[in-house]
Amino acid sequence: MLRASGVVKTYPGPHGVPVPVLRGIDLTVKAGELAVITGSSGSGKSTLLNVLGLLEDPDTGDVWFGDDQVSAWSRRAKSRARGRWVGFVFQAFQLLPSLTALDNVLLAARYVGRRDAATRRRALELLDTFGVAERRDHYPPQLSGGEQQRVAYCRAVLNDPPLLLADEPTGNLDDDNAAVILRALRERAAAGGAVIVVSHRGDIAELATSIVRIQDGKLMGPAR
Amino acid sequence: MRSYLRGYLFTVVGIAIGIAGLVSLGAMGERIMRFIQGGDRFVLGQISVAGRGMGMGTGFTAGGLLRGATIRAIAEVPGVAGVQAQVMLPLNPTTSQFMTLTQELVLGVDLAVPMPNRYYRTLPVRVGRFLRDGDRRLAVVGASFAASRGLAVGSRLDLEGVASEGVGVLDRMLTAPDRFVIVCIADAREQWVAKDPLLRTALASGALALRADDLNTGAAVGWRDGEDPDAVALRIRDRVAGVNVQVPSELSALLRSSTAFFSALLVGIGALGFVIGGLSLANTIAAAVFERLRDFGVKRALGASDLQLGREVLGEALAVTISGGVGGLRIALALATGVDSYVGRTGQQLFLFSPRLVASALTFSLLLAGVAAVYATARVVRLSPAEALRRGA
Numbered sequence: 259m260l261r262a263s264g265v266v267k268t269y270p271g272p273h274g275v276p277v278p279v280l281r282g283i284d285l286t287v288k289a290g291e292l293a294v295i296t297g298s299s300g301s302g303k304s305t306l307l308n309v310l311g312l313l314e315d316p317d318t319g320d321v322w323f324g325d326d327q328v329s330a331w332s333r334r335a336k337s338r339a340r341g342r343w344v345g346f347v348f349q350a351f352q353l354l355p356s357l358t359a360l361d362n363v364l365l366a367a368r369y370v371g372r373r374d375a376a377t378r379r380r381a382l383e384l385l386d387t388f389g390v391a392e393r394r395d396h397y398p399p400q401l402s403g404g405e406q407q408r409v410a411y412c413r414a415v416l417n418d419p420p421l422l423l424a425d426e427p428t429g430n431l432d433d434d435n436a437a438v439i440l441r442a443l444r445e446r447a448a449a450g451g452a453v454i455v456v457s458h459r460g461d462i463a464e465l466a467t468s469i470v471r472i473q474d475g476k477l478m479g480p481a482r
Numbered sequence: 483m484r485s486y487l488r489g490y491l492f493t494v495v496g497i498a499i500g501i502a503g504l505v506s507l508g509a510m511g512e513r514i515m516r517f518i519q520g521g522d523r524f525v526l527g528q529i530s531v532a533g534r535g536m537g538m539g540t541g542f543t544a545g546g547l548l549r550g551a552t553i554r555a556i557a558e559v560p561g562v563a564g565v566q567a568q569v570m571l572p573l574n575p576t577t578s579q580f581m582t583l584t585q586e587l588v589l590g591v592d593l594a595v596p597m598p599n600r601y602y603r604t605l606p607v608r609v610g611r612f613l614r615d616g617d618r619r620l621a622v623v624g625a626s627f628a629a630s631r632g633l634a635v636g637s638r639l640d641l642e643g644v645a646s647e648g649v650g651v652l653d654r655m656l657t658a659p660d661r662f663v664i665v666c667i668a669d670a671r672e673q674w675v676a677k678d679p680l681l682r683t684a685l686a687s688g689a690l691a692l693r694a695d696d697l698n699t700g701a702a703v704g705w706r707d708g709e710d711p712d713a714v715a716l717r718i719r720d721r722v723a724g725v726n727v728q729v730p731s732e733l734s735a736l737l738r739s740s741t742a743f744f745s746a747l748l749v750g751i752g753a754l755g756f757v758i759g760g761l762s763l764a765n766t767i768a769a770a771v772f773e774r775l776r777d778f779g780v781k782r783a784l785g786a787s788d789l790q791l792g793r794e795v796l797g798e799a800l801a802v803t804i805s806g807g808v809g810g811l812r813i814a815l816a817l818a819t820g821v822d823s824y825v826g827r828t829g830q831q832l833f834l835f836s837p838r839l840v841a842s843a844l845t846f847s848l849l850l851a852g853v854a855a856v857y858a859t860a861r862v863v864r865l866s867p868a869e870a871l872r873r874g875a
Contacts, residue, residue, distance in 0.1 A: 308867075308868040313782075313783055337782065337788070337790075340783060340784070340785045340867075342785065348871075350875070352776070353780075354777050354780060365784055366784050366785075368786075369785035369787070369790055370785055
């Protein structure tokens with residue numbers, strides 16, 4: 259499903275000295291796989307996730323979705339690919355504070371041109387599945403952290419994307435809410451989706467089908 | 483729309499306050515401009531003639547006595563269409579020596595002659611009626627004059643010890659007639675004699691062989707269609723002795739030069755207001771867009787293209803500006819209504835919200851907000867989604 263080869267990424271540092279973050283990453287994640295990326299802080303985990311999800315371009319290297327070399331696509335085509343093929347779950351939830359829970363979920367459909375009743379029904383079903391249907395008209399500041407992450411998860415899977423990327427999805431949650439999200443990620447992979455999770459948590463490693471460790475911008479091979 | 487505005491509440495309030503200030507400033511400028519333009523329009527609509535010399539007359543009839551024979555001679559000058567004898571007096575002679583723009587005047591007009599002023603054939607009456615030929619001891623008062631004294635139709639006025647009844651109140655014209663008391667010329671002549679001890683003494687001594695129709699401080703002169711008013715004025719000056727003739731264009735230029743300071747001040751204040759208000763508005767809009775970088779990063783992550791995002795940002799900026807603009811107008815109107823109702827007790831009005839002002843303020847705001855939003859949008863869409871999320875965190 260997803261393949262990255264030779265991905266290099268640097269950021270401009272102080273005095274114009276580039277800071278290398280990713281140093282030639284090769285990674286393949288297949289459909290039905292739940293891959294966990296671990297590593298210390300600053301090792302490049304989140305940057306790798308951003309590159310894989312087309313949130314930023316690598317300096318060199320390629321990213322493939324199936325047979326499509328998406329890293330070479332235009333900005334517009336990448337936007338379309340993000341909307342249709344990739345779902346994101348962020349550690350800080352990233353809900354829009356000016357939208358209700360339901361509207362936040364439906365936001366994912368807006369940019370792929372789905373504004374029909376069926377999409378709305380699916381959004382409501384997802385909110386119901388994750389126990390936040392009654393909170394659909396609440397704004398994010400009126401929701402607990404766990405509820406916000408559940409809403410964010412609903413938004414990530416509304417378009418049924420084949421690839422789901424989660425960056426520390428349980429980092430701000432208590433154990434009960436973390437369990438809800440982890441279970442959802444596992445079920446997503448079990449249903450045939452490709453799921454990549456960046457996490458420090460040990461319990462998520464137990465659910466993973468593969469674990470890779472990243473250190474100083476390089477993959478150190480499967481951790482398990 | 484409501485959800486957009488929810489996120490921009492403080493921005494809307496900020497814009498509303500800025501636009502309220504800008505529009506209030508503009509409304510005060512409009513008020514002063516209307517006063518100046520009203521005077522200019524009046525003097526361009528007639529040739530004003532006064533007797534040569536100095537006397538009790540004031541305003542555009544300042545000068546000496548303009549006798550009835552002289553008025554008849556003026557009427558014979560080719561190009562003249564009508565001559566209306568007038569008596570214009572300061573209501574309060576003790577303040578007549580001061581140059582003021584708000585002097586209260588008694589205007590006596592010969593009601594047997596139609597008003598020759600091309601731009602003021604009639605004066606607009608708000609309540610009651612205007613004077614008719616043959617009316618005596620009746621008065622029509624300007625809006626400010628009425629407001630400052632609480633006068634209405636039926637009210638009684640004491641004019642030099644003689645009671646007159648108010649039969650009409652003029653519409654607020656925001657120019658000189660707002661402070662006029664208009665009476666028939668016979669009443670005004672009596673008041674003139676009552677006000678002027680020198681004239682009284684001269685008449686009593688029999689030194690002046692005067693008839694009633696000789697007591698005029700001036701006359702308003704009209705011209706025939708197709709005539710050049712300046713040429714007619716110069717012709718009167720050439721052919722009729724003992725008169726001060728105001729050439730309309732010269733008087734207009736004089737009026738403009740005497741108000742040039744106010745005009746320049748208004749332009750300066752207006753320009754300053756536009757610059758400060760404009761920069762503030764543009765800055766507010768741009769800052770509001772940049773403050774929402776994280777939101778735009780999220781939207782990009784969800785698949786929003788540059789075009790979709792740009793359209794949304796621009797639409798939100800314009801919606802915010804319109805909301806702030808309308809709110810600002812309401813605040814300005816409320817403020818002006820409050821202030822004007824307070825100063826209205828002395829017959830003043832400080833603000834004038836003309837359609838031109840309102841349209842200009844909104845158009846200016848929208849244009850500037852559009853430019854600021856386009857600039858901010860161009861900066862936002864250039865960022866990668868990850869960068870937008872990072873910077874907005």
